[in-house]
Amino acid sequence: KAGVTQTPRYLIKTRGQQVTLSCSPISGHRSVSWYQQTPGQGLQFLFEYFSETQRNKGNFPGRFSGRQFSNSRSEMNVSTLELGDSALYLCASSPWTGANTEAFFGQGTRLTVV
């Protein structure tokens, strides 16, 4: 079974630009979550999608948005990039229900804003 796939693995963008990151969950998983990881703030929850609906949202400005498609693939978008948006963005998928489930993480997208 393929794991969680995030693309691209690395990105360099300029301040003011926008960026779209993609996440393909494990087949059959309906929940996709996004996290931002920085040395200063650690791992912070961005949002969670389930069946194309945003279920939870973290404390991030409106420049951060996401969506989920009918095949459970998810994208997150950051508009008007700031230097502080440089981070590792991690995606995780989970089946949502059932015992002994867990969040499975992708390898992340490293975003550098210059």
Add this chain to the structure above:
Amino acid sequence: AQTVTQSQPEMSVQEAETVTLSCTYDTSESDYYLFWYKQPPSRQMILVIRQEAYKQQNATENRFSVNFQKAAKSFSLKISDSQLGDAAMYFCAYCKNNAGGTSYGKLTFGQGTILTVHP
């Protein structure tokens, strides 16, 4: 809001020895899950062990075990017979058990503990 605190930014251990990583959390919920995740240099987050708050028995996975003290809101990880491959950043995480099903999609993480294993 839930918070998770890992007070040890770095820990080190000799190969084959035992090390304990500390974690405390704060929540007003009674039904939740706690996790330890490992993040090696590859950045892949890997689940090490899971604890359900309603279970009194401490979880164990091979060389990894936890000491779950619900009243004290403490959740420490013990690694026995440490191996070089255990070297990584370890994160403690909390997830509320939502009614109607558990969402593992909203995890609250601690700041992490870097574990170094010396040969």
